[in-house]
Amino acid sequence: MTKIWIISDKLNLAGDNGEYFFRYLKKKNPIGINSYFLLNKNCSEYNRLKSLGNILEFGSELHFDIFLKSDKIISSVFEEWVTNPFSNDYRYMRDLIHFDFIFFTAWNHKR
Numbered sequence: 001m002t003k004i005w006i007i008s009d010k011l012n013l014a015g016d017n018g019e020y021f022f023r024y025l026k027k028k029n030p031i032g033i034n035s036y037f038l039l040n041k042n043c044s045e046y047n048r049l050k051s052l053g054n055i056l057e058f059g060s061e062l063h064f065d066i067f068l069k070s071d072k073i074i075s076s077v078f079e080e081w082v083t084n085p086f087s088n089d090y091r092y093m094r095d096l097i098h099f100d101f102i103f104f105t106a107w108n109h110k111r
Contacts, residue, residue: 003071005035008082011058012043016076017104019049026052036066059085068096076104 005025009018018037025035034054039046041057049055056063058081067073067085075082083101 001032003033004066004069005033005072005074006038006056006067006070007035008038008073008075008077010077011038011040011081012045014039014045014049018074018076021074021104023052026054038063070099072100072102074102074104078103 007018007022007025009016014037022035022037025033036054036056037049037052038056038058039049041060046055046057056066063085073083
């Protein structure tokens with residue numbers, strides 16, 4: 001069975017642990033894992049990364065669909081939108097949501 005992982009940094013900014021981990025997964029292409037990177041479509045990072053494939057637009061129908069099927073949510077930020085994109089409608093969805101949340105701690109990759 002294929003696992004689904006959603007990876008993110010900030011909504012309008014990539015370039016942190018999430019992006020680098022997503023790039024690692026794209027390069028290694030582990031069997032049984034479909035990884036997606038989550039971003040706001042209106043940010044410049046979206047266009048920069050979309051050539052990698054599997055870039056999810058935050059709040060899109062596809063985002064909600066993939067989110068409900070996710071096995072892992074992996075992020076370099078710990079904010080409510082990461083684990084609850086449904087906002088107030090979460091109460092109607094919570095029985096459908098089953099994922100592990102993994103929080104990356106920050107590190108300085110620019111030396």
